[in-house]
Every structure is written in C-alpha cells, then in structure tokens.
Amino acid sequence: MKPVLYGAPLSPYVRKIRLLLAFKEVEYESKMIVPYATPEGYEQLNPLKRVPALVYGEHTLADSAVIAHFLDATFAEKKLIPEDLFLKARCEWFEKYADYELASHTTFTAFSQRILSRLAGKQPDEKAVNIAIEKKLPPLFDYLESQLNGLFFVANTLTLADISIASQLISFEHAGESICEEKWPKLSQFYQHFIQLTPVGPILSAEKAMLRKLLGA
Numbered sequence: 001m002k003p004v005l006y007g008a009p010l011s012p013y014v015r016k017i018r019l020l021l022a023f024k025e026v027e028y029e030s031k032m033i034v035p036y037a038t039p040e041g042y043e044q045l046n047p048l049k050r051v052p053a054l055v056y057g058e059h060t061l062a063d064s065a066v067i068a069h070f071l072d073a074t075f076a077e078k079k080l081i082p083e084d085l086f087l088k089a090r091c092e093w094f095e096k097y098a099d100y101e102l103a104s105h106t107t108f109t110a111f112s113q114r115i116l117s118r119l120a121g122k123q124p125d126e127k128a129v130n131i132a133i134e135k136k137l138p139p140l141f142d143y144l145e146s147q148l149n150g151l152f153f154v155a156n157t158l159t160l161a162d163i164s165i166a167s168q169l170i171s172f173e174h175a176g177e178s179i180c181e182e183k184w185p186k187l188s189q190f191y192q193h194f195i196q197l198t199p200v201g202p203i204l205s206a207e208k209a210m211l212r213k214l215l216g217a
C-alpha cells in the first residue's frame with residue numbers, strides 16, 4: 001500500500017515529507033493541491049485546507065509534523081527520528097523551530113514576496129523581505145550556528161531535524177537568497193552538504209525547473 005501525498009512541491013512542508021520519503025526510499029503517489037486554491041472536499045483531508053495531507057489506506061492525516069512522525073514509525077527500516085527520548089525531543093524541537101520560527105521569514109516572507117507575489121502579478125514587498133533578512137533571520141541563524149558541531153543537528157546523523165531546517169532554507173534559496181558563509185560558516189556548510197546528499201538532488205532540480213517554468217524564466 002502506497003501513501004498518497006497531497007500538496008504542492010514548492011511548499012516547504014510538502015518538501016519536508018517528500019525528502020523524508022526519498023531518504024527512507026518509500027514509494028508514494030503525489031496529488032497536486034495548490035495552497036489557497038484547494039478543491040472542494042479537500043477539507044476532508046486537511047480541515048485547515050493547508051498542505052500537506054496524507055492518505056494511507058483508509059487513514060487520512062494533516063500537518064507535516066504529524067505526517068512525518070507517522071511515516072517514520074510506519075516505514076521503520078531507516079529511522080529519521082531517534083529512539084532515544086532526549087534526542088527525539090531535540091529533533092522535535094528543531095522541527096518546530098524550522099516549521100514555526102524560520103518559516104515566518106524564509107517562506108512566509110522571502111518566498112511569498114519574491115515568488116508568490118510575482119506569480120500573482122503583484123510587486124514584492126522588498127521592505128518586508130529586507131526586514132526578514134537583516135533583522136529577523138540573523139538571530140535565528142546565530143542560534144542554529146551555535147547548535148552545529150558537524151554536518152547534522154542531532155545525534156551526529158541525518159534526522160528529521162536536518163530535513164525540516166533544510167526545507168526552509170531551500171525556500172530561502174528559491175527566493176534568491178543564501179546563508180552568508182562568513183557570518184554562519186557551520187550553517188552554510190550544513191546546507192551545502194545537505195543539498196548534495198543523493199536523494200535531495202533530483203527533488204531540488206525538479207523544483208528549480210518548476211520555478212523557472214512558473215516564472216517564465
């Protein structure tokens with residue numbers, strides 16, 4: 001039985017699940033759902049009408065964290081959430097940090113303004129983007145920099161923490177931004193290493209191609 005993932009590939013929350021499934025080598029089906037333009041009945045899968053949602057057999061789930069934890073436990077061969085209770089909690093902390101703190105600026109400001117506004121034929125609010133880049137993100141990046149002691153955030157191995165953080169940083173890259181290597185050398189190295197991991201390449205290239213097509217570039 002294959003899981004069916006509903007959502008748009010450029011959403012960082014959908015990307016998080018696609019990356020998780022790719023690292024776990026789980027086959028799945030994708031169904032396109034465009035955020036803010038969800039079809040009638042989609043609220044049966046996600047009552048908040050957000051992406052992603054997951055259907056697995058007769059079960060439906062909403063929210064990327066809920067979906068990620070369910071999939072990691074269901075397809076348990078390559079675990080991406082540590083068993084150790086403290087490390088698991090650390091992993092959950094970084095996932096929340098990415099989903100709620102980084103996301104406000106990487107996705108809901110930089111990506112939304114530079115990409116979604118453009119697609120809607122509107123001028124990006126560069127002032128808001130500048131505030132995100134100059135004021136809001138630096139302390140968040142400082143904290144992440146202080147937590148890195150190698151190429152991974154938790155347990156010296158790839159976990160959902162890395163996937164969640166990198167998913168947000170990919171949105172930042174799509175918005176035309178990058179992590180300053182001089183200010184945040186460890187975070188920059190983390191990101192460069194992550195995007196070169198084998199399962200990430202095809203996902204990232206497909207997203208970049210999709211973006212070029214959407215923007216007519």
Ligand SMILES: N[C@@H](CCC(=O)N[C@@H](CS)C(=O)NCC(=O)O)C(=O)O
Binds near residue numbers: 012
């Ligand atoms: N906490 C949720 C956030 C999901 C989310 O905000 N998705 C955005 C797309 S990136 C969305 O569907 N927005 C549409 C809306 O809020 O109506 C998760 O992790 O799944």
